[in-house]
Amino acid sequence: MRIIYPKDTGVAIVIPSPNWKGTIEELAAKDVPNGKSYKIVEDSDIPSDRTFRDAWEYQE
């Protein structure tokens, strides 16, 4: 699972450590900046081709 949230330009993607033992919701509460809306998505929802990574956008 991944957590995505919008930045001023683009999108940030939070990737859990393999040592993280909590839930993805608990990780979002800890590591997503306060006040940011976020979504929890499947790993496969994130493209592996990063050629245009800085052009990715967050969609509500």
Add this chain to the structure above:
Amino acid sequence: MSTIEVNAIDKESGSTLTLGGSGTAVTLHASATSSGFVTDGGVTVAKLSTSGTEANNVKKRVAKAWVNFSGTGTPAIQEDFNFTSITDNGTGDYTLSFTANMSSANYVAVGAVCASSRGVVSITAIAAGTVQVSTREGHTGTATDYGETSVLVFGDLA
């Protein structure tokens, strides 16, 4: 096997008490309790010296966090200690979040990339709960993702 039951064993002279000989494993019974010894797997930061005396202060000399992560393909932490996550902010731009926070932003963080080119790691933001790093091609300054990036943190935990 024979058993000796005594309340104390002490040196006869000098300052050293030697138990066993070459090739001998000296052990405590699994259910025995002990003090003054650190057993296998029993070394924790809490057990390291917190003495204010520099010579005894082991705690300050231990890395408080480290990570090896991949920034290419699907970025991911490969191995780490004391990080909960890595945030992919964009090409060559990552934020690492501590499990146990540092006491302040006045700690040391250093990084390196494993690359045949001149890749460099910069610490771009530092806070008690996170450290942000940027990876760039050293010659051109172009933000670049690398297959292996390492970050090491020393300082005081909160």
